Amino acid sequence: MALNNDDRLASVDVIQQNFESRNYIANKQIATAVFLAYHLGKPVLIEGPPGVGKTELAKTTAEMLDLECVRLQCYEGLDESKAIYEWKYGKQLLYTQVLKETLNEVLQGAKGLSQSVEKLHEFGDIFFSNEFLEPRPLLKALRSDEGCVLLIDEVDKSDHEFESLLLEMLSDFQISIPEIGTIKANPDRKPLVFLTSNNTREISDALKRRCLHLYIPFPDGDLEKQIIHARVPEIADNLRNQLVNFVQELRELDLKKVPAISETIDWARTLILLHSETLDQDLVNQTLNVILKFQEDIESVEPELATLTNKALKDT
Template identity: 50%
Template sequence: MFASVAEVTERLAAYGYIADNRLATTVFLLSRLGKPVLLEGPAGVGKTELAKSLAAACGRRLLRLQCYEGQDESKALYEWDYGKQLLYTQMLREKISEIVADAPDLASAVARIGDQDSVFFSDRFLVARPVLEAIRGPEPAVLLIDEIDRADEALEAVLLESLAEYQVSVPEIGAYTASVLPYVVLTSNNTRDLSAALKRRCLHLYLDYPDAARELEIVRSKHTGLPDALAEQLVSVVRELRGLRLRKSPGISETIDWAHALAVLGAEELDAQLLAETVNVVLKYERDLVRAREALPRLLPPGGAMPVLSEQDDSPTYSEMNGHAGAQEQYPRNAANAIGGANGDTDPTRNGNGNGNGNGDGDGDGDATGNGDGDDGTGQGHRAFAAATHHRALAKGR
């Protein structure tokens, strides 16, 4: 039990988890209200890690249910050990013969055996899976139901009783109710919509990528061995990579992995070649790797030092406007004309390019054009960039 939101932040930080006030408040309410927490958001932003850190901070054991398609209640709640039951049946065959020896007919024999079924359907033969183990266990636990969106809707329905009442019903025995409520954390990567019934039973929180300062703080807290200056540059690179149109953008966990890798290699500075040689640590799809390696030289200026992203700088970047490879760091601030271009998909099976330009004159007139999409060659222009340039041209003209 936590005494305050501030204590949540402090105790999680002691185990390497940097939580903002919104997340710390949700965890505090979890401990006080006894409601499960549902964390949704992209992969790699710390949802699973929260459950692990929470268990460590509270001194509770961690029980994990990893969800997958086709999973049923026998893997989530409980199942009967049929092999053990059969073995006991063989061992007790002689006793069973004695029980039915003087039975007048078959019906009576079956009835006598039926009276003994409680022997075979008891705790002795019950195999508890993570949910039941968290509820009936004598020690307090943190139950992590990981990637619930990968499970079928049928499993969601099965879990409703457990999440609402902290109870698991076993028809052959009865209901198990938690004497000490577990802390339950559910995670979802948003691969499908979860049911309203499930969400109603949970405190809900969406976790997105953190801002640059917090991500840098997280990387530093993991003691990767990478110098602070390089860690700051690396965070900036990763944030720019997220602006590209990637199949799977790198999460915080990938940033940490990359920092570890660079530290192991003894990196003293970040340059395009080193980043290109190690970017496979964070990107796992070939198209993403090609796009990233193409963009990396443009992310690093000739001197090799990566510009630090400022949270106070509200000027749009090309990647923020278009989410496209070939992004420029920032739009020009002091020019009446601005031209921006983006290379197309590097996939050899596709061709395309995109560009947008705007011109302004002293009368405040301007024009903007955009054509060609670098991803699919369909001829759809990057209107956002062209429009933004056009507005800047108009403003300059005034």
């Protein structure tokens, strides 16, 4: 397995090809990041505007390596009990009740307080042992024997505290649980960690320091055409070029939210559904809501639709 993965990640070119065969078009930087992440054993922090394929990268990597993808979606208020582990409180309470009833049996034959206490100590810390532990994504990722791809999605949505919580995990691939001790990842099968961020707030330096930092910008025209070709192979070349040109033009405008790759892909699918063969103004007008998600944006683009469409047609 390890050998296999080493092969798959032997060089940047191999990685690029492997990604391409899974319909993910990666540029050199992205492939380099995956290459280094694997060979240096470092997490990758991926930043970039929404919809450029940050999450997809992690998923595709997991698929490529035949590993499980453990995903942790971050949000405000996420804490260790949801990210790392939780005690099974219900079970603990239940066991306490049971223990109460059987206490007499347990303590039978004990003389005096000190002996009773000794007997009770023999129970050890069963309440805080592995049986009562409910593993959450991070712990799951560490414990997986096969290795896995851990995706910590939108880490910028979580709180500062949670970031600090991640540090131990990211630098040493271990987690400390006070009652049990330190749980370490299998040193030969460390999880491959991807963190994504939309840059809604600055990620702390401590976290950044521990990661490789990959910035994925919007792709240029050629790359986007390749991506559409890979994702929506049934679309005609002609239409694809027009569509990509149009979207590239849109990105130049001052919009609240510019269309991302995912929106271009959606649009391509829409146009196929509508059996259209070429872009024209009416068609664009009717389907504009697929690529623009704000009414303001649609309104600001509408007057220039004719020019934009013509330009997109002319460039191809």
